[in-house]
Amino acid sequence: MRVVRIRLFQYRNLRDQDIVPREEGITLFSGLNGHGKTNILEAIYFLAYGRSFRTSSANECTRYGESCCRIEGLIERGSLNRDISVLISGTEKKMFLMGKPAPLNEFVGNLHLLAFAREHLNVVRGGPTDRRAFLDRAMVSIYPGHIDGLATYSRALKQRNSVLSDIRDGKISYEARLMDAWDEALVRAGTLVLSNRLKYIESMKRELPRGLFGSEEFKIHYFSSLGMDDINISVLEKNFREKLLKLREKDRHYGHTSVGPHRDDLKLFVNGKSLIDFGSSGQQRSGLLSLYFSQMEIHFKTHGFYPVFLVDDAEAELDEARLRIFLGYLSSRTQTLITSTRNFLINSVPDDVLHFEVRDGEVSKKG
Numbered sequence: 001m002r003v004v005r006i007r008l009f010q011y012r013n014l015r016d017q018d019i020v021p022r023e024e025g026i027t028l029f030s031g032l033n034g035h036g037k038t039n040i041l042e043a044i045y046f047l048a049y050g051r052s053f054r055t056s057s058a059n060e061c062t063r064y065g066e067s068c069c070r071i072e073g074l075i076e077r078g079s080l081n082r083d084i085s086v087l088i089s090g091t092e093k094k095m096f097l098m099g100k101p102a103p104l105n106e107f108v109g110n111l112h113l114l115a116f117a118r119e120h121l122n123v124v125r126g127g128p129t130d131r132r133a134f135l136d137r138a139m140v141s142i143y144p145g146h147i148d149g150l151a152t153y154s155r156a157l158k159q160r161n162s163v164l165s166d167i168r169d170g171k172i173s174y175e176a177r178l179m180d181a182w183d184e185a186l187v188r189a190g191t192l193v194l195s196n197r198l199k200y201i202e203s204m205k206r207e208l209p210r211g212l213f214g215s216e217e218f219k220i221h222y223f224s225s226l227g228m229d230d231i232n233i234s235v236l237e238k239n240f241r242e243k244l245l246k247l248r249e250k251d252r253h254y255g256h257t258s259v260g261p262h263r264d265d266l267k268l269f270v271n272g273k274s275l276i277d278f279g280s281s282g283q284q285r286s287g288l289l290s291l292y293f294s295q296m297e298i299h300f301k302t303h304g305f306y307p308v309f310l311v312d313d314a315e316a317e318l319d320e321a322r323l324r325i326f327l328g329y330l331s332s333r334t335q336t337l338i339t340s341t342r343n344f345l346i347n348s349v350p351d352d353v354l355h356f357e358v359r360d361g362e363v364s365k366k367g
Contacts, residue, residue, distance in 0.1 A: 001305045001335075010062060019363060027355075030358070038117075041310045044111075058088045070085060082098060108140055112299065115309070117313070121284070124279070142302050161256045161257055186257070220269070221266075226259065289326055311327075
């Protein structure tokens, strides 16, 4: 899996660009802050997930004064090439596969990609929502139908919460049969999401690197609000259904659903203690890298190739020793695209790195 070519039109501050990254190893984009390095990685991320890792407002990605922008990519997987593109016009976002409009569930998964950016440090510093999203992003390419399951669960949860809120506020009367129907919709989608996550966590546990960062020992545990870790769908369905019924009065009182995959968390530990509460900044960074490494190995064992990896301004968050371990691991396995402002990273990458300089939105090849 690799990005063969990226073409950008009216994207943020970047001039219209045609970029061909290195086939394997590292492609480096260097330059001062604010000149457009991160914009390049953000555009590539768009081609993988149909969204930005920096903003939820797609219209922010269009160059000031323009009405729309476009991202085009040529992706190679084995002997197959695929053209994918994203068109952003105002608040509207359209995705295309081989020149034809594609819904999100068909678009996502054509470019297999992981990314390390400052925003993703919320996995080890933020709340449960960040950690659930971290799992689900990587799982989309592992479990077919997972993205549809997430969307279906989200709709069912929103609808159930709306009914609960209306009952609490006296807008509608309580009907057991109506709540049973909403419970069932939530159970069907939720157990698929939960079962996938539990299976994925077990794989991550097996693939967590040992001794990569000295004596630091990292462990993970998926905390389910259902209070169980059985991946069997029928067992999960039965338990989820019973929990919803048991907590129905509480949910009616508060106007929202108190149990389900939307309330779960990924617990992280270093040397037996909570990484979030007791880990140093360095240990939190090492922990996140370990999670990424385990995801990459799962991906390789599933698909036979590693995902493309993006690293945005990593030296701002990683010390030199950790950064060298990180880049050494990546460069020997997959196509890696990184940005940098500091000389020590530029001087420490391999001699055969493909180096671009970004200045005032223009990308030019170095050396």
